[in-house]
Amino acid sequence: MKSISKIYTFLVFLFLYAPILVLLLFSFNTTSSTSVFSGFSLQWYKSILEDKATLRALYNTLILAVSSSAVSTVLGTAAAVGIDKYKKGIARSSVMAVTNIPMMNPEIVTGVSMMLLFVFIGKLVNAESVLGFGTLLIAHVTFNLPYVILSVLPKLRQTDANLAEAAQDLGCRPASAFFKVVIPSIMPGIITGMIMAFTLSLDDFIISYFSSGPGFQTLPIAIFSMTKKRVKPDMYALSAIIFVSILILLILYNIAQQKSEEKVKTKKE
Amino acid sequence: MNSRSSLRTRLVSSPYVVWSILFIVAPLIFVVYYSFTNSSGNFTLDNISALSKYTPTFLRSIWFGIVATLICLVIAFPLAYIISQKTEKVQRTMVMLVMLPMWMSFLIRTYSWMAILQDTGIINSLLGKIGIGPIHMINTSGSVILGMVYNFLPYMIMPIYSVMAKLDHSMVEAAQDLGGNRLTVIRRCIIPMSMPGVVSGITMVFVPSVSTFYISQKLGGGSFDLIGDVIERQFQQSYNYNLGASLSLVLMVLILLCMAVMNRFTGDEEGMVI
Structure with a gap:
């Protein structure tokens, strides 16, 4: 039962994150293809930062x-x-x-x-x-x-x-x-x-x-x-930048919240 | 003195009251007005009678919406249950993981599904490597529904989870003590108690699914016009505001009716539980 629920959770999260993983992967592609990965490059990040x-x-x-x-x-x-x-x-x-x-x-x-x-x-x-x-x-x-x-x-x-x-x-x-x-x-x-x-x-x-x-x-x-x-994958690059910044913000927020909870706990003790 | 000060406090809300009359009520009056007039502003019923042409589109939208909502419910319910059984710390992380995709533009995420599902896309190139011929997935009704399920699944998970997280566990334990096996406890105890979350999840998925217009264009390839697509075209391409307004009016009324029916239905359910 435990392992079934683990597999199930994994599959649902895979479904939720599949397009995001694809997008992250192809933002590093050397060509503009979004189905074949031909090599690692940062060119799309460079081009999005220059796109006024x-x-x-x-x-x-x-x-x-x-x-x-x-x-x-x-x-x-x-x-x-x-x-x-x-x-x-x-x-x-x-x-x-x-x-x-x-x-x-x-x-x-x-x-x-x-x-x-x-x-x-x-x-x-x-x-x-x-x-x-x-x-x-x-x-x-x-x-x-x-x-x-x-x-x-x-x-x-x-x-x-x-x-x-x-x-x-x-x-x-x-x-x-x-x-x-x-x-x-x-x-x-x-x-x-x-x-x-x-x-x-x-x-x-x-x-x-x-x-x-x-x-x-x-x-x-x-x-x-x-x-x-x-x-073009430069849009993917932009989305990847936004995604990672939100992720970092959320992680920081969670850490801050945990710290403040611990403080409350120690105060109570 | 007291009643005067409370009157003054009530007046604090007047900017909002004015705002909501100007920008919530008035726009809806315009929808009704445009539905019953022609482009020169004379009264007409032409827009309403032209709607019969769109009956298949309406039916398809509602059908797709129902299927997507049911699939979301079937996927979300077990997951919400699994999350609610974890420790508090794990719960918080998992909830964050459910919400996180929603912070990325839904346009980009839907577009990314195109890359996955295309005939030359990622799934088919993986299948090709193990010798299974390309399977046609994009531009089918299945891919449109997949897009809806994908985009609106978190709206189903969250309300069900938040009800389940607050469930009274002594009730569940009592059911177990009284000899209910796992399935009976879920069926007779957990499902009825999480009904409020299910109801709000259904509304939160059904309404955007029925009225979507981007998903069907991208994943349906234009062959599965939904009502949202038709409305969007009237306003952004053919500039027939009057027909567009009457379509929106009917969509709004249809959704209100669906919700009224559902509320009555769930009301009975609750009656049965008691």
């Missing part, structure tokens, strides 16, 4: 992810704080229903509906096309918001409402009581929401595809237009 358009797209993606996660974190946290105080009833349930829409709807429908809105606005202001950084930012903030709200709300429910009141009784103004008492206690939720928003925005293709214009391309959109033709 791709680097530009990578830069755009990062800018968009940072700004959209920042905006959605602030807006979403404020929203959660307000929603938490709503009384049960129509207002609360309709706000929550609307919040769930971007998560339940197929991404393509969200993308298309955004595009229709932007086309309409374009007609209103008589512009050739409004699609660009602004529309992408709006779209990304919109699909990020539910994730921020839904990770902050449970934390708010766990915080004791009396704490903020106690701070006010002790002479704190409501605003500073909020920033000094409520915000620190919901911080883990805010950070989870922000990380989720950041990774979602970094990775999003479908919604961006419908809300972006030729002037501002993100990496997934650039990759999409490349995969319409034959992809």
Whole structure:
């Protein structure tokens, strides 16, 4: 039984990692073939680091992810704080229903509906096309918001409402009581929401595809237009670089987490 | 004083309320509006009646979505169980390994499957070495479904695992003490208790599978048009926004219906367990 489950786990992980292993292997190929490995070379890494358009797209993606996660974190946290105080009833349930829409709807429908809105606005202001950084930012903030709200709300429910009141009784103004008492206690939720928003925005293709214009391309959109033709292994090289950097970040994060847990343990002892 | 300050706190959410009306509700109203008008803005039912032409595409999308979801469920359930039985440290590593592929662009990973499955691809060149003739795999319905299973499998594993990890082990032990063998314990105890995870896994795989448009283009070679492909073409190639909007509207309604049916179905299941 043990060995069966080991083989099974191995097979599923092989399936999950097969395309990634292929991609890593062929990013070191001497020819541009993606089926025959003819020798080791670093030429594709060199060529991707010299490819201005791709680097530009990578830069755009990062800018968009940072700004959209920042905006959605602030807006979403404020929203959660307000929603938490709503009384049960129509207002609360309709706000929550609307919040769930971007998560339940197929991404393509969200993308298309955004595009229709932007086309309409374009007609209103008589512009050739409004699609660009602004529309992408709006779209990304919109699909990020539910994730921020839904990770902050449970934390708010766990915080004791009396704490903020106690701070006010002790002479704190409501605003500073909020920033000094409520915000620190919901911080883990805010950070989870922000990380989720950041990774979602970094990775999003479908919604961006419908809300972006030729002037501002993100990496997934650039990759999409490349995969319409034959992809050169330099894209593989770029993906390999991204993959390895995420892997290192995750490993570091895990080590840090373990260390802090050990500290907590030793403190308890 | 207290009610005034709570009113003020509620007002903090107003920027979000405005935002969600402008960018969640209004766009959906535009979908409905475009579905029932023609390009000059007059009311028409032409877009809706043109949909009957796409019935086979809708049926194929739903069929592929169901098959992919079931395969994901069959693969994910045992794996989630295996992970949940490990020590905490191993669990954390395995969960990370399940999530890790999702951080790499799904476009590139799907494209990489093309290199694996092609007639001159990696599998066939390996098979050729041991003398088995090339097997045609790419551009079949199987390869499209494989692409869906591959891309959305983590969405099935994660919710099932997180329910299983929190399962009350004393229940499982009680079932064993009462003489249930391994299979009975899994069937009567673990499966019913992990139902909430299964339900959210099914939704998280089914919705993107039905509405995908990239996977079918790359791994299906254009011969397995799904509803997502048709919508994408209306917006990015033929610029028929009205037809595209009506297709999206129907897709949205279909998915809501499927989820309502599933919720009712699982609701009964839970009733049976109790």
